[in-house]
Amino acid sequence: MESILQYVLYLVILVALAIPLGGYIAKVMKGDKVFLSCICRPCERLIYKVLRVDEKEEMTWKKYALSTVLFSGIGLVIFFAIEMLQQILPLNPEKLPGLSWHLAFNTAASFVTNTNWQAYSGESALSYFTQATCLTVWNFVSAATGIAVLFVLIRGFVRKKADTLGSFWVDLTRTVVYILLPLSVVVTLVLVSQGVVQNLKPYETVSLVESFETEDGTEVTEQTVPMGPAASQIAIKQLGTNGGGFFGVNSAFPLENPTPLSNLFEMLSILLIPVSLCFTFGKAVKDKRQGYAIFVAMAIMLVAALGIIGYNEQQATPQLSAGGQVNLTTVDQAGGNMEGKETRFGIATSATWAAFTTAASNGSVNSMHDSYTPIGGMITMLQMQLGEVIFGGVGCGLYGMLAFAIMTVFIAGLMVGRTPEYLGKKIEPFEMKMAVLVCLATPVGILVGSGIAAVWPGVADSLNNPGAHGFAEMLYAYSSAGGNNGSAFAGFNANTPFLNVTIGLVMLFVRFLPMLATIAIAGSLAKKKTVATSAGTLSTCNGMFVFLLIFIVLLIGALSFLPALALGPIAEFFQMIG
């Protein structure tokens, strides 16, 4: 009973916070005055002044696209260089060496694309300098880039006979200064108050109450307590749907997420901005119902996923019951499948996080997905394979979903024999081609990547579990990269040259192809005039449209991934009950 209350309240609080934030973001996008303007506006103007950015500049879609790509490209190079050189850079009290070239490439690609796949383990591989100047910075700016591209798409729908779509520099700066930084400051302070570390000290050692001997007879009397500026990075990693942990085991680590209260903030932060942007969208296109329709379609899929994961984890597996000798009930304990889950989170809070983090392309975890039941784990994987459009990453989730909406009106238009339109703009072959690129990039990235990996010699050595579950570990890795998610079936050892490079390439492909296609759609839509709604116009804010949209998303996902899932989690499920 307590669990159901938790599930319901998590969703209710989330939506209650997202509605006002959605309105706030719509104002920031237009440059209107907001309640934080008195602090943020001077900072914003200072940045423009120093960098000689013209606030009034308007870019064509091509210039906007070039700006996003060059910005990320330069970032990738600097990121890579800092990782390789961290040994000679300051703020490295543990004297950690530079990374291998392939791990450095993978990590840079991962953060620049807002994926935050962790082939590295933060506490044993990255200096505080790298964490702050690379990981933290890209947590902010990759999120802001996604939101900026969404703004461009919205402007494409709103503007009439226009050649320009706004300025990338202004969108990026406003998003960081007005939205991401203020929210991060609040979340950081709550996290530190709960026990998340925030310092620049070397790691601490403390004595063990019971010492023990290693196999070669050395007595171990101490334990390491890792330190660092963690809370400030964790706040933005949650808010920006980034997800790359300061520590290796991410938000399952007690110093990264110590209490149910810290968890509440971290978990709501995962979906806060993606949900808000649905309402921002409705407000910006001056028809709130359009935003609600997209929100409802996403919410229905999220609730379904959450229900299935929660149910399966609470049921546990026959293997865990040891023939009825293990107590799996909920009396004085969370019960269920506790392998890979923390006591303070139990089943309800772990399952909710798993559903949120794979719906949004966040990818942080507070429990180990590798140890989920076959069906619970499959749902987390499927949410990524659907293209990260169930709320998805900040900005990119919604522009991905709008591409599916374009496909939906196109298919519906074909059925009734009318020229399709969406939000008053005619959808023609160019928009349709670009929308297909957005929607199919993820399936292509995942299937090609995992297909090659499945036959590549040596990849099997990276698997932690045998059989169907081992295959699922590999499929999960490429699904995570292909959805720019970043979570893992973490038993899989991804730190090999082949895996680092291929996973890095998949991440870059699925980030930038849809992004460029989206900006191209926006450029083309902005040039068009608006068509008047008539009796024959397909409504895009009623139940029928919501149903069709969900249907199209599931159809593409199911057609692409059913064979692969049958070999992995579905096969494991039948072995489990058999």
Add this chain to the structure above:
Amino acid sequence: MKSYGKEVFLKSLGILIAFIIICGFIYTFAMTGISQLLFHDKANGSIIEVDGKKYGCELLAQEFTDDGHMWGRVMNINTETFTDENGSPAMYSGPSNLSPAGEEMEALVQERVKKLKESNPDQAGKVPVDLVTASGSGLDPEISPAAAEYQIPRIAEATGKSEEEIRDIVDKYTEGRFLGIFGEPRVNVLKVNLALDGIL
């Protein structure tokens, strides 16, 4: 590349450097400063220090196997990740990442159940699932009230303390749900053991 290529390149570089300064340095250092001021102990790892000796971190598990101590979640100890300042290995731990539907897990659970039943002969009940599973971090410092209660007769017998006395200690270090709703009730194993040893 178009005529605006150079301009875009320079602006990209400039704005990235600006954000490295703002988000990388100013934000990180300001948050560190404020945290150190407002939440000094929490920001520095919640170390339990009594009379100058550091007995552990209240948020990170240690492994307990003595009958007179409370046992925690299953740990996958490793001593390779970290060393102390003298170069001797220090304890760390991680998750198992095993499938809960696999044969390996099945065998491990059987083995753990057997060991727990042997060590707790006065307990007729089923073994709470917390005690036979590894956590998400491998360093989960807590167990459920059911898992704590299961061990009380054994600890009482080994320490000579009464079950009531031990139950009082357990209650003292048990935390409920946040606002009575969020998360799960749990017992901090290290604090219970330090109290059993008379340190806390």
